Amino acid sequence: xxxxxxxxxxxxxxxxxxxxxxxxxxxxxxxxxxxxxxxxxxxxxxxxxxxxxxxxxxxxxxxxxxxxxxxxxxxxxxxxxxxxxxxxxxxxxxxxxxxxxxxxxxxxxxxxxxxxxxxxxxxxxxxxxxxxxxxxxxxxxxxxxxxxxxxxxxxxxxxxxxxxxxxxxxxxxxxxxxxxxxxxxxxxxxxxxxxxxxxxxxxxxxxxxxxxxxxxxxxxxxxxxxxxxxxxxxxxxxxxxxxxxxxxxxxxxxxxxxxxxxxxxxxxxxxxxxxxxxxxxxxxxxxxxxxxxxxxxxxxxxxxxxxxxxxxxxxxxxxxxxx
Amino acid sequence: xxxxxxxxxxxxxxxxxxxxxxxxxxxxxxxxxxxxxxxxxxxxxxxxxxxxxxxxxxxxxxxxxxxxxxxxxxxxxxxxxxxxxxxxxxxxxxxxxxxxxxxxxxxxxxxxxxxxxxxxxxxxxxxxxxxxxxxxxxxxxxxxxxxxxxxxxxxxxxxxxxxxxxxxxxxxxxxxxxxxxxxxxxxxxxxxxxxxxxxxxxxxxxxxxxxxxxxxxxxxxxxxxxxxxxxxxxxxxxxxxxxxxxxxxxxxxxxxxxxxxxxxxxxxxxxxxxxxxxxxxxxxxxxx
Amino acid sequence: xxxxxxxxxxxxxxxxxxxxxxxxxxxxxxxxxxxxxxxxxxxxxxxxxxxxxxxxxxxxxxxxxxxxxxxxxxxxxxxxxxxxxxxxxxxxxxxxxxxxxxxxxxxxxxxxxxxxxxxxxxxxxxxxxxxxxxxxxxxxxxxxxxxxxxxxxxxxxxxxxxxxxxxxxxxxxxxxxxxxxxxxxxxxxxxxxxxxxxxxxxxxxxxxxxxxxxxxxxxxxxxxxxxxxxxxxxxxxxxxxxxxxxxxxxxxxxxxxxxxxxxxxxxxxxxxxxxxxxxxxxxxxxxxxxxxxxxxxxxxxxxxxxxxxxxxxxxxxxxxxxxxxxxxxxxxxxxxxxxxxxx
Ligand SMILES: Nc1ncnc2c1ncn2[C@@H]1O[C@H](COP(=O)(O)OP(=O)(O)OP(=O)(O)O)[C@@H](O)[C@H]1O
Ligand SMILES: [Mg+2]
Numbered sequence: 038x039x040x041x042x043x044x045x046x047x048x049x050x051x052x053x054x055x056x057x058x059x060x061x062x063x064x065x066x067x068x069x070x071x072x073x074x075x076x077x078x079x080x081x082x083x084x085x086x087x088x089x090x091x092x093x094x095x096x097x098x099x100x101x102x103x104x105x106x107x108x109x110x111x112x113x114x115x116x117x118x119x120x121x122x123x124x125x126x127x128x129x130x131x132x133x134x135x136x137x138x139x140x141x142x143x144x145x146x147x148x149x150x151x152x153x154x155x156x157x158x159x160x161x162x163x164x165x166x167x168x169x170x171x172x173x174x175x176x177x178x179x180x181x182x183x184x185x186x187x188x189x190x191x192x193x194x195x196x197x198x199x200x201x202x203x204x205x206x207x208x209x210x211x212x213x214x215x216x217x218x219x220x221x222x223x224x225x226x227x228x229x230x231x232x233x234x235x236x237x238x239x240x241x242x243x244x245x246x247x248x249x250x251x252x253x254x255x256x257x258x259x260x261x262x263x264x265x266x267x268x269x270x271x272x273x274x275x276x277x278x279x280x281x282x283x284x285x286x287x288x289x290x291x292x293x294x295x296x297x298x299x300x301x302x303x304x305x306x307x308x309x310x311x312x313x314x315x316x317x318x319x320x321x322x323x324x325x326x327x328x329x330x331x332x333x334x335x336x337x338x339x340x341x342x343x344x345x346x347x348x349x350x351x352x353x354x355x356x357x358x359x360x
Numbered sequence: 361x362x363x364x365x366x367x368x369x370x371x372x373x374x375x376x377x378x379x380x381x382x383x384x385x386x387x388x389x390x391x392x393x394x395x396x397x398x399x400x401x402x403x404x405x406x407x408x409x410x411x412x413x414x415x416x417x418x419x420x421x422x423x424x425x426x427x428x429x430x431x432x433x434x435x436x437x438x439x440x441x442x443x444x445x446x447x448x449x450x451x452x453x454x455x456x457x458x459x460x461x462x463x464x465x466x467x468x469x470x471x472x473x474x475x476x477x478x479x480x481x482x483x484x485x486x487x488x489x490x491x492x493x494x495x496x497x498x499x500x501x502x503x504x505x506x507x508x509x510x511x512x513x514x515x516x517x518x519x520x521x522x523x524x525x526x527x528x529x530x531x532x533x534x535x536x537x538x539x540x541x542x543x544x545x546x547x548x549x550x551x552x553x554x555x556x557x558x559x560x561x562x563x564x565x566x567x568x569x570x571x572x573x574x575x576x577x578x579x580x581x582x583x584x585x586x587x588x589x590x591x592x593x594x595x596x597x598x599x600x601x602x603x604x605x606x607x608x609x610x611x612x613x614x615x616x617x618x619x620x621x622x623x624x625x626x627x628x629x630x631x632x633x634x635x636x637x638x639x640x641x642x643x644x645x646x647x648x
Numbered sequence: 649x650x651x652x653x654x655x656x657x658x659x660x661x662x663x664x665x666x667x668x669x670x671x672x673x674x675x676x677x678x679x680x681x682x683x684x685x686x687x688x689x690x691x692x693x694x695x696x697x698x699x700x701x702x703x704x705x706x707x708x709x710x711x712x713x714x715x716x717x718x719x720x721x722x723x724x725x726x727x728x729x730x731x732x733x734x735x736x737x738x739x740x741x742x743x744x745x746x747x748x749x750x751x752x753x754x755x756x757x758x759x760x761x762x763x764x765x766x767x768x769x770x771x772x773x774x775x776x777x778x779x780x781x782x783x784x785x786x787x788x789x790x791x792x793x794x795x796x797x798x799x800x801x802x803x804x805x806x807x808x809x810x811x812x813x814x815x816x817x818x819x820x821x822x823x824x825x826x827x828x829x830x831x832x833x834x835x836x837x838x839x840x841x842x843x844x845x846x847x848x849x850x851x852x853x854x855x856x857x858x859x860x861x862x863x864x865x866x867x868x869x870x871x872x873x874x875x876x877x878x879x880x881x882x883x884x885x886x887x888x889x890x891x892x893x894x895x896x897x898x899x900x901x902x903x904x905x906x907x908x909x910x911x912x913x914x915x916x917x918x919x920x921x922x923x924x925x926x927x928x929x930x931x932x933x934x935x936x937x938x939x940x941x942x943x944x945x946x947x948x949x950x951x952x953x954x955x956x957x958x959x960x961x962x963x964x965x966x967x968x969x970x971x972x973x974x975x976x977x978x979x980x981x982x983x984x985x986x987x988x989x990x991x
Contacts, residue, residue, distance in 0.1 A: 048481070052488045063501060171627075178573065178626030180580045183599055183619035186608060194609045201609075255712075257754035264708045265769040265818075266741035269734075275768075276757055283759075298490040302581050306603075316493055317585055320500045328500075332493050340488040355802040356758055 041351060049344045056336050061105050064325050065098060114330035119322050124330045128315070130213045132334055134204060135300050135311030137218060142231050143296050146238035151285060154246030155278045161251065170244065177240035181299060185233045185306035192229060199229040202308035230307040234296075241292060242285055249281040256280075286350045293342030297335055364561045371639045378635030381628035388625050392447040395440035403441035403593035406432040417611050427613035430605040438598050439617055445594040446622070449510055449579045454571035456514040461521025462557075462564050468522070469529025470552050480526070486519040492581060499587045506589050509582060513575055521567040525560055532556055562640040569633030573626045580622055595622050657858055658684040658707070658745070658826050663720030665699075665706055666930065673716075673930040676702045678883045680720070681955060681964075684826065684858050689849070691869030691890065692862045693905060694879035697925055700862045701750065703879075704828045708747050709737055724826070743773045746819040748829040752811040756803035762814050763799030769821050788817035793847060809840040816848060826858045834864075845872070867909050870894045875962075878902045881925050881936040884955060888963030898958055898965040898973045900941045903980040919983045935968070942985055943969050943976065 086095065094101070108115065114124035157166040176184070193201045200206065204226050210217040217223055253259065254277060262272045301313035308314070312331050319327035372378035391398075401407060407415045407428060414432040418424055426435035468479035495512040502508045532538060533556075541555050582588055583596025584603065595618035602608035602615045663680040666673040676699050684690055692700055705711050707722055709729065722729045724744055729737065749755040757765060763785050770781040786796035792813040803811060812832060819827050829848070833841040849872060852859050861873060869876050870890055877887040878901065886899040897903040904921040911918075923940040926932070935941070938948040947968050955966040967973070979985040 048484060049488070051481070052485045055485050056489065060497075063497070174630050175623055175627045178577070178630060179623045180577055180584065180596070180599070180619065182581065182584045182603075183615070183622070186599070186603065186615055187619070190609050190612060190615075257749060257751060258757040260710050261747075261749060261755045262757070262768075263710050264741055264747050266738045266743065266772045267768060268738065268772065271768075271772075275760075280757065280759055294488065295491060298492045301492045301496070301585065305585060313493070317496065320496055321586070323500075328497060332490065332497060335490040335493050336488060339490050343484075343488055354759060356804045 038351075042348065045344055045347050049340045052340050053333075053336060057106070057109055057333055058102075060329055060332060061102055064329070065101075109333070114333075115326035117319075117324055117327050119319070119324040119327070124326050127327070128312070128330050128334060131310060131312045131315045131331070133213075133218075134309065135297070135304070135313060135338075138227065138230055138234065138304070138309060138311060139296050139300050142234035143238055143293065146235045147242050147285075147289075147292075149235070150239045150242030151246045151278075151282065154243040155250050155273070155281060158247045158250030158254065159273055159277065161254075166247075170247070173240040173243045176236060177244070179237075180302075181233065181237045182302045182306045184237060185230065185303060188229055188233050189306070200226050202226075202306075204310055230303055230309055233307075234303055237299075238292070238296060241288070245285055245288060246281055249284050250277060253277050253281045283350070283354050286346060286353050289342070289346035289349065293346065294339040297338045297342070300335075364558075364565065368565050368636060372632050372635045374639070375635040377631045381631040381635070384624060384628040385632065388443055388447065388621075391440060392443040395443050399434075399437035399440040401434040401437040403438050404433060405437070407434055408432070417607060417614075419611075420613050426617050427611065429601060429611075429614055430607050435598070435614055435617060438593050439595070439621060442593050442595040442598055442618065443621070445506065445589070445592045446576055446579060446596070446625075449506060449513075449594075450572050450576040453510050453513045453517065453575035453579075454568050456510065457517040457571045457575070458521050458564050458567045460514065461518035461567060462525050462560060464518065464522040465525025466529055466552050466556060466560065469526040470533060470548070470556060476526075479522070483519050483522050486516060489516055491516055492578070492585075495578070495582060496585060496587055499582065504587055504589050506592065509579065509587075509589065513578055517571055517574065521564070521571070524567065525563055528560060528563055529556055532559055562636075566633055566637045566640070569629055569636065573629040573633070576622060576626050576629070580618075595619075655685040656683045657686045657725060658682075659721075659723045660707070661721045661723070663703075663706065663722065664718040665702055665711070665720075666716045666718055667702075667712075668714045668716065674928045675930045675932075676715070676882050676928065677706070679955070680884060682877065682884065682887070684860060686825070687852075687856045687858055688875055689852060689859045689861065689873045691873035691876040692860055692879065693864070693866055693869055693876065695925055696864075698879045699882040700879060701830055702882075704747060704830050704860070704862065707745065707828060708741065739773065742769055742824065743822045744824050745826040745828065746822065746824045748812075748815050748819045748827065748832045750830045750832075750834065752815040752832075753803065753808070753835075755815055756811060758803055761800050761802055762806065766799075766814075766818050766821055769818055773822055784821070785817070788820055789814070791820065791851060792817045793843075808836050809844065812836060812840075812844055813847075816844070816851075820851065820855070823855060824857055826860065827852075828860045828862075830862045831864065832861075866905055870909075878905065882928060883936060883966065884964075885937065885967070886963075886965045888958070888960065888965075892960055892963055896974060896977065898963070898970040899937075899967045900943055900969075900973070900976075900980070901937050903973070903977065904986070907981045914981075916981050917983065919981065919986055922987055935966075942980075943972070945969070 096104070112125055114128065116122065117124050117127065120127065153169065157163065157169055160166075189199075189201055192198045205217060205220065205222050206226075209222055210220070258280075259272060259276055262276050263269075267276075298313075300311055301317060303309070304311045304314035305317055312335055316328055316331035316335070319325075319331060369382070372382055407424075409415050415424070415428050416432050417430055418428040420427045424434050424436060426439065428434055429438075464479055464483070468476040468483075494516055495509075498512045498515070499508055502512070538551060538555055541551050546555070579588075579594065580596030580599065583594055584600045586600060586604070588594060588597045588600065598618040599608075599615055602611065608615045660680050660682040663677055664675070665677040667676050668674075680703065692703075694700055702711070702715070705715075706717065707729070711717070717730060720730065724740060729740065732740070756762060760768075763782060766785040766788065767778060767781040770776055770784060771778070774781075776784070782799065785799055789796045789799060794810055794813050794817070798806070798810075803814075806814065816832070819829075832848070833844055836844070845868065848859070861869070863869060873890050875888070876890045876893055878885050878893070878899065880901045886893060886897065886902045893902055894906060897906050901921070904919065907916075907919045908921070909918060921940060926936055926939060934949040934951060935944070935953055938944040941948065945968070951968075953966045953968045955964050956970075957964050958970065
């Protein structure tokens with residue numbers, strides 16, 4: 038087990054290393070010049086030089102790369118081209134904002150999706166099953182930002198139940214702090230994006246759980262459990278659902294990855310000041326230290342999700358041997 | 361190749377949901393091909409009334425079935441024009457994705473050893489890559505047009521096909537007919553592409569449908585985030601325009617149709633994939 | 649009531665079971681009459697697809713959703729299992745009848761420890777604590793010859809033979825009166841098969857349960873079961889004392905099976921029955937074996953035979969021409985007779 042963990046962690050780190058390297062060279066070698074917006078070509082060459090030196094852009098590429106790597110390890114993401122303040126300071130809150138939106142809604146969506154999927158499969162052939170499969174597929178086929186817009190249109194504009202976006206009412210909390218995250222105002226703002234994300238993320242676990250359950254129900258060990266006189270409820274939970282969770286666990290990293298990556302979209306619709314929105318804004322302003330930092334943090338979340346799912350799978354399936 | 365395709369359609373036609381989905385997809389393809397001919401206006405044409413005033417944000421009327429936009433454009437015409445880029449981008453991305461994925465899966469699964477190790481590590485890295493953020497960064501650097509969008513999506517999407525195909529090749533590799541081909545001295549290339557690849561076709565076709573669904577949605581998301589091709593009107597960019605104008609909540613007729621079109625098209629693509637998958641291989645699970 | 653009926657523990661009357669496949673019905677079991685005495689060892693044989701597993705599943709009450717019991721009675725100790733409500737039925741399972749399934753690998757849940765799966769069976773029918781149930785499971789493991797230390801292993805950590813033993817231990821857990829064994833040793837090598845049967849028969853002698861053994865190994869049945877039942881295409885074609893059927897089968901199909909086993913003492917080649925089992929679609933008439941039967945006549949095609957008692961005690965056969973069988977036994981031992989006369 039320990040070796041398995043070490044190996045997987047090592048893979049995760051390797052993945053992150055490769056990604057940050059790719060990021061670095063992408064920004065410097067691809068055609069667009071991200072520094073163009075900050076360092077106006079109209080400036081005197083001298084002034085341009087000075088600015089470049091300030092951001093460390095005057096050194097040879099490889100040296101820049103080493104500095105970049107060192108800084109990453111030190112969690113020093115450089116200075117924002119836009120605000121001219123250290124990126125690290127700006128990004129912490131954004132990370133929390135993303136997590137408070139994405140994590141709880143994922144957990145809820147997964148729990149509901151898996152449970153409902155298992156139930157309709159267990160009582161297979163019901164009208165409800167057909168309807169839910171259609172609805173889930175349609176939801177899965179819907180761009181989530183559009184779903185968000187419809188939700189705003191209906192719940193916020195028509196019914197006036199929820200605010201139209203943002204994380205708290207303007208001016209309420211000048212500083213993001215624990216008090217803010219515990220306030221009713223925050224929850225009020227959270228409700229709509231939360232529900233939209235749950236509705237969207239519900240589909241995949243629902244559909245997957247249903248189809249896995251349908252094949253699990255035909256397994257010999259379910260028949261044996263029934264022959265043993267095990268009560269139906271226990272067969273459902275202890276055998277059928279328990280075993281059907283395995284494929285769900287294997288796909289979890291992918292889903293977590295999508296969810297975090299999808300935060301870009303949902304945060305944009307709801308003007309939710311998380312990492313995703315930050316990244317979109319920063320790309321728009323060519324603020325590449327911020328883009329890099331936001332991207333890498335999102336990547337860390339995705340990779341951590343993969344790692345977590347691997348370990349979970351190992352725990353759920355005793356047939357996995359940790360070599 | 362052609363045979364597997366006609367078999368593909370025959371299989372889907374057998375299931376009622378597959379049949380309905382095929383018809384819907386057919387209609388969408390029809391719109392993509394003939395839509396611009398049917399559209400009463402150009403996609404970016406501004407419409408003035410008799411008094412010479414711009415027809416802004418008109419709700420649906422007999423003249424403008426789906427109303428007009430803030431800039432006085434006919435939503436119905438935009439919808440008809442917008443199917444083409446959505447489908448072109450979707451289909452090309454799906455094909456490219458599957459071609460890359462199948463080849464990497466074949467090589468990794470068949471050659472094994474270091475090659476497999478390397479390719480799977482690579483796949484893992486791509487699996488850890490945040491999907492949309494990466495595409496956005498890439499597009500912001502390469503510029504935004506149809507080709508860079510297709511390219512950016514392909515780079516990230518091949519990963520799941522590669523995994524599925526590799527797993528299948530690993531089990532095929534042990535089968536008798538492969539061993540037989542080996543003893544007759546067939547080259548690795550022949551074995552991979554003449555013996556194994558045909559057996560992978562069903563997986564590739566399932567992969568194409570799911571990649572297609574995913575690509576259409578992603579294209580819309582890219583458009584919505586403002587990274588679409590600025591010169592092309594697609595269903596995604598219609599939503600973006602509505603959103604960016606800040607008028608969307610006053611003009612539901614502007615935002616609702618493109619979303620519904622995407623939903624219906626992608627839903628039917630999913631059902632096609634599933635109808636096929638159920639018959640060909642009940643084991644494999646959908647994955648993006 | 650005759651003496652034999654009183655000893656009977658499991659009796660099946662007039663049982664018909666169909667499978668629905670694409671809106672068509674398949675007649676999987678027809679007119680099954682069977683009575684198993686206390687402590688008996690009954691061998692159930694017949695070609696693949698003749699309905700042996702379907703019969704056992706009907707008895708256990710685990711037919712798949714597309715199966716339909718059309719008529720019939722399955723009585724255990726005189727009470728009809730088929731008319732019980734779900735909870736009553738659940739209680740009789742395993743406690744009164746248990747089953748050793750065809751594939752031990754698939755029958756054990758891969759994600760639970762084997763010991764826990766035995767404990768589960770025990771606790772489904774008693775108030776034993778987990779510790780008591782585990783102690784009991786350990787004893788069962790000893791009985792079947794698996795070290796009790798391995799109760800905490802997962803199924804994949806067991807060899808095929810050990811898994812099969814574990815399933816047998818599970819079947820014994822509640823000391824049922826009847827154990828059904830559906831090809832319990834397919835997929836195992838011959839030596840392990842022998843060991844397992846030896847142990848199973850020993851346990852039967854100790855505990856006195858009745859054993860219904862489904863197998864393709866006719867030699868094993870002849871050697872070790874006092875009663876045998878021959879099924880063909882969903883019906884019982886012959887049943888009775890094994891030694892009688894082995895010596896002088898009264899149904900052509902039994903004869904075919906009988907002479908299909910190599911006999912080192914006799915100087916002949918084993919035969920094989922040409923053709924394949926018939927279509928089981930509902931509504932066919934006549935004897936189901938007629939098209940492969942060397943003795944088939946017009947009547948066989950027209951009219952289905954009844955299961956009739958022969959002159960011998962407890963021996964029944966379903967054949968219009970069974971009376972003539974003794975005259976043809978010699979011919980049945982030659983492949984040529986089968987090939988030339990099958991219609
Ligand atoms: N779930 C099912 N649905 C439809 N038909 C079935 C089903 N299960 C079995 N059958 C059919 O019923 C008949 C009897 O099958 P059964 O499994 O009882 O045979 P068997 O004698 O146990 O064969 P084997 O020796 O191969 O185990 C076969 O024709 C089979 O095709
Ligand atoms: Mg069977």
